[in-house]
Amino acid sequence: MARIEALTGDEVAAEAMRQINPDVVAAYPITPQTEIVQNFSQFVADGKVDTEMIRVESEHSAMSACVGAASAGARAMTATSANGLALMWEILYIAASYRLPIVMSVVNRALSGPINIHCDHSDSMGARDSGWIQIYSENCQEIYDNLIQAVKIGENKKLLLPVMVCFDGFIISHGTERVELLEDEVVRKFIGEFKPDYPLLDVDHPLTYGPLDLFDYYFEHKRQQIEAIDKAPDIIEQVGRDYGRISGRTYGLLEEFNLEKSDLVIIVTGSTAGTAKATILELKEQGIDVGILKIRVFRPFPYQQIKEALKGKVAVAVMDRSASFGALGGPIFTEVRSALYEEDKKPLVVNYIYGLGGRETTVEHIKKVAHDLLNIKKTGKVENLVNYLGVRE
Amino acid sequence: MMRIVYTKPKSMKDVPTHYCPGCGHGIIHRLICEIVDELGIREDLIGICPVGCSVVAYNYFDFDMIEVAHGRAPAVATGVKRSRPDKVVFTYQGDGDLASIGMAEIIHAAARGEAFTVVFVNNAIYGMTGGQMAPTTLLGQKTTTTPFGRDHKMEGYPIKIPELLSSLPGAWYLERVAVNSPGNIRKTKKAIKKAFLTQIEKNKFSLVEVLSPCPTSWRLSPVDAIKWMEEQMIPYYGLGTIKDEGIQVVREK
Ligand SMILES: Cc1ncc(C[n+]2csc(CCOP(=O)(O)OP(=O)(O)O)c2C)c(N)n1
Ligand code: SF4
Numbered sequence: 001m002a003r004i005e006a007l008t009g010d011e012v013a014a015e016a017m018r019q020i021n022p023d024v025v026a027a028y029p030i031t032p033q034t035e036i037v038q039n040f041s042q043f044v045a046d047g048k049v050d051t052e053m054i055r056v057e058s059e060h061s062a063m064s065a066c067v068g069a070a071s072a073g074a075r076a077m078t079a080t081s082a083n084g085l086a087l088m089w090e091i092l093y094i095a096a097s098y099r100l101p102i103v104m105s106v107v108n109r110a111l112s113g114p115i116n117i118h119c120d121h122s123d124s125m126g127a128r129d130s131g132w133i134q135i136y137s138e139n140c141q142e143i144y145d146n147l148i149q150a151v152k153i154g155e156n157k158k159l160l161l162p163v164m165v166c167f168d169g170f171i172i173s174h175g176t177e178r179v180e181l182l183e184d185e186v187v188r189k190f191i192g193e194f195k196p197d198y199p200l201l202d203v204d205h206p207l208t209y210g211p212l213d214l215f216d217y218y219f220e221h222k223r224q225q226i227e228a229i230d231k232a233p234d235i236i237e238q239v240g241r242d243y244g245r246i247s248g249r250t251y252g253l254l255e256e257f258n259l260e261k262s263d264l265v266i267i268v269t270g271s272t273a274g275t276a277k278a279t280i281l282e283l284k285e286q287g288i289d290v291g292i293l294k295i296r297v298f299r300p301f302p303y304q305q306i307k308e309a310l311k312g313k314v315a316v317a318v319m320d321r322s323a324s325f326g327a328l329g330g331p332i333f334t335e336v337r338s339a340l341y342e343e344d345k346k347p348l349v350v351n352y353i354y355g356l357g358g359r360e361t362t363v364e365h366i367k368k369v370a371h372d373l374l375n376i377k378k379t380g381k382v383e384n385l386v387n388y389l390g391v392r393e
Numbered sequence: 394m395m396r397i398v399y400t401k402p403k404s405m406k407d408v409p410t411h412y413c414p415g416c417g418h419g420i421i422h423r424l425i426c427e428i429v430d431e432l433g434i435r436e437d438l439i440g441i442c443p444v445g446c447s448v449v450a451y452n453y454f455d456f457d458m459i460e461v462a463h464g465r466a467p468a469v470a471t472g473v474k475r476s477r478p479d480k481v482v483f484t485y486q487g488d489g490d491l492a493s494i495g496m497a498e499i500i501h502a503a504a505r506g507e508a509f510t511v512v513f514v515n516n517a518i519y520g521m522t523g524g525q526m527a528p529t530t531l532l533g534q535k536t537t538t539t540p541f542g543r544d545h546k547m548e549g550y551p552i553k554i555p556e557l558l559s560s561l562p563g564a565w566y567l568e569r570v571a572v573n574s575p576g577n578i579r580k581t582k583k584a585i586k587k588a589f590l591t592q593i594e595k596n597k598f599s600l601v602e603v604l605s606p607c608p609t610s611w612r613l614s615p616v617d618a619i620k621w622m623e624e625q626m627i628p629y630y631g632l633g634t635i636k637d638e639g640i641q642v643v644r645e646k
Contacts, residue, residue, distance in 0.1 A: 028494070029522040029538070038525065038537040045540040055526055055538055055548055058464070058494040083444075083462060087494075115448065115460060 002247070003181045009173040012140045012181075013079065013105045013165075014039035016147035018049055019187040020103075023074035023194075026054040026065035030084040031117045032169040033107040037079060059084040063091035063102075070100035071209045073199025075151070077102065081169060082109035082123045089127070095162045096131025097225060098209050101154030101194075102162040103147065104132075108270065108321075109169040110357040118358020119169040121270065121321040125331045127164070131225055133232055134299040136269045137167040140177040142296075145249055148182075151191045152239045158231050168271040170358065186246055232300045253302035254309060258284070259291035263314040264373040265347070267306075267336060269295040270321060272354070272361050279366035290370045295332065303339035310340065313347040315376040317369045319389075321355045329353075329386045350382045354389035365389045402426035404435045406455045415615025417572045417605025418447050421514060424582045425485070426454065428589060434481045439473050441466040445487035446520040446607075464495025467502035470509045481593060482509040488529040489519040492552050496528075499554070503598050506563025510588045511600040513554060516607035517626060524610030528552045531625055536610070555602055555635035565597030567635040571604035573622045577632070587640070594640055604630060 007015065013036045017025070025044075027037040044053045052069075056062045062078050069076040080088065085106055095102050106124045110116040124134060135150060137143045143165065150163040167173060182190075198207055213221060237252055244250030257277050259265065268276050273294040280290050293309050295302070310316060318337075320330020328334055333351035340346045352369055355361045368389070376382055401407055405426035412419045429435050438456045442448060444463035451458035461469045466484035474482040491499050491513050499511070518536055519525045526536040526543055529551050533542040543551075555567035566588055570581040581603055588599035604626050608618035 029519055029525045031522055034522045034525065034537075038523070041538040042540050053547075057496060057528065112462060113460070115444065 002183070005179055005181060006176050007140060007179050008035065008176050009140050009143050009167050010035035010107070011039055012144045012179050013147060014043070015181060016144045017077055018043045019182070019184050020075070020077070020148065020151055020191060021049045021188070022051055022077040024052045024054065024066065024069035024076045025078060026056050026062045026069070026076070027078050027080070028056055028059045028062050028084060030059070030081045032109060032173045033079045033081040033084070033105065035173070036105055036107070059087040060091060063088040063095060066102045067091060067095050067098065067100060070095070070102050071098060071200050073194075073196040073201050075194040076100075077104065079105035079107065081107040082111050085123045085127060086111060089130070092127055092130040092132060092162075094210065097221065099160035099225075099228070100162060101151075101160055103150045103154055104162070104164050105143070105147065106164045106166045107169045107173045108166055116357040117169070119171050119321070120356045120358065121166070122323070122356070124164060124166045125322040125324070128299055128331060131161065131229065132299060133159075133161055133163040133229065133236070133297070135163065135165050135297050136295065137165060137172065138271055138273045138294065139172060140175070140179045141249070143167050143172065144179055144181065145243065145247065145251065148187055148191065149236075149239050149243050149251065152242075153232070153236055155191075155194055156235045156239075157197070159228055159235055161228060161232065166270070171271045180247070182247060190243070190246055229300050233297070233302055233305070236297055251296065253297045253305050255294040255296055256309060257292035257294065258289065259293060259309065262289040262291045263312065264289070264370070264377060265291045265293050265310060265313050265316045266319065266366070266369055266373070267293045267295060267316060267332065268319040269298065269332065272319060272321065275361060275363060276366050279363045279370070282363065283367065283370055288370060288374065290373060298332070301335050301339070303335070306336060306339050307343060310347055312345075315373045316347045316349045317352055317373055318349060319352045319354055319369070323353055323356065333386070348376050348380070348382050350376060350384070351386045352389050353386065359390055361389065402430045404429045404455045406453050408452065410453055411449065412446065413609040415606055415608040415618055416446070417516065417603070417607070418514065420572045420578060421512065421581070421603055421605060422450065422453050424578070424585055425512065428582065428586045429456065432586070432589060432593070434589070434593070437479070438481045438483070439477070441470045441473070441482070441484040443484070443486040443490040444521070445490045447485055447487065447514070448521065450485055464490050464493070465498055466490065466495065467498040467507070467511070471502055471505070471507045474507060474509045478508070481589065483512060483589070484509065485512045486514065487520065488513070488515040488517065488527045492528045492554055500558065500561075503558045503561045503564040503600070506565070506598050508592055508596040508598060510592045512585060512588075513600055513602045514605045515554075515602050515630070516605045516610070517551070518607055518610045520607045520610050531629055534625075551629065553630060555600060558600065559636045563598055564600065564636060565595065565638045566591040566599040568637075569602040569604065569630060569632050569635060571622060571627055571632055573604070573606070573619050573627070590640055597638070604632075
């Protein structure tokens, strides 16, 4: 029987970790991730998990300790935000290239400078090329569901890749919501035992992780890594279906909301998807129909599925909660637009950068985007390719 | 005849601080500002703000400040001082900032004998992020990440920074003080002043560790926090000069 509780995003992330019961957790505190590690420390102290908890001196060491643990054959987890993720950068790439299925909560927070503790996606978007799978969560329920699925996805033998489960700092991490939790036994059976093929502790088969790899083989290894993450969409969908069987909640790479009803689409990720859905329902009453396409998985980028979902659409607004300085729009925008390049009949695509540093994104902002889409449809023209929502100019 | 017995230091902005009641940061800020006024260095001073509860210290200090990434103050201070050797440079750092994430930076700044001053505020905890264990947390001390107290078998022993740095020839003046009583606050001021003078007159590296209360994260009243400092913290860390190469020695050029 599922339990129903009222938990914050951080609390539910810690609860998922308790049920996953990883062998090793290494972490360093940073707002707004802190409550995950604090709550988990309490579980360790109370003997509710068998985890070896390492309170390291920095995030660089946190990720390094996870790399060590996972190489030795342990199921390793951590959590961080913003500058903490930035400090892990070097090791993120190493974790992915060693093919270590570490699972990490990234509580999205704006990167310094100037220093800021509130939500945007500049941290995880900056890590988008590190080789990690990235799953974004709209609400507390999704954090829970995504973390459990992340273990199973990352540890799939075809992938063996680390996974970031991202969710919006404060908005979700510190917001209390109703969540349905599975039984411990159900979760443990679902994720199964981690049986690494190449643990360092297999003394009969000594091996080296990450040896020097120059122009002779480095390229081939990178090619294999690309190949591995390219296999992830099918596996993520499979795990999403399997998870539906135990929880009643099935997940894919994208989520469609009111999409078939309209030829206008807003593409959004994270908590703003919730705001967008509520706005769309309000607009519906006024006779305006706009669809929502929520990106759940950003890495690997589900370009096939996005192309499919946007077939026959007239105008698409892509919302980015981060800036890619000097680029032609935000990271989601450039990838969506590029995915549509081969299509004979492509929709007009427009970009909205929003919510940087925690700037609030309201129903009014989404309404503006919807009205802009109506206008684009009417005129057949995109006036400004990249727009900024709610900024003083 | 009216006599002025109290004024705010000129280099301290006349604004309320965001610090909790009973926090040591405010006292230490004021001492620094008094020293800056007394030495007349306000126009020649560049401070480096850490990440920690004193992250917005620039709102209280009325002189030039740089806000830097968590733990990197000594590296930034090195850059500032090397490019402006005529200026007085100091970092203001908590124990999480200095003894945890920024440990490499402080050791190497001292090893190189960088000519800046470090005011190191040790409150035995990460205050800003909500009371997690720091490397300076005492054995048995309860924090949000050590709910049953720090256990050396799992989390090691608290680090004594001045002692750790004292083997480095580059570290010129190292002292530990506390802000638990009027007498000790006066000694704290003397030590920080001497640290600034070590920089100004001898062009040498100096660090003053200030034991400081954090009633909020210690979950104690301000009065009990002072008591805890006196009964637990000061006996463990010990107060006094750890190393003093003296101000009379002239810097070899
Ligand atoms: C790279 C990075 N990791 C973590 C943090 C989060 N963080 C902010 S302040 C702090 C600890 C501060 O503790 P301390 O230096 O002891 O200062 P106090 O708040 O106690 O004065 C931490 C871990 C950060 N800002 N950047
Ligand atoms: S949490 Fe502690 S260090 Fe931070 S302001 Fe409050 S008392 Fe001071």
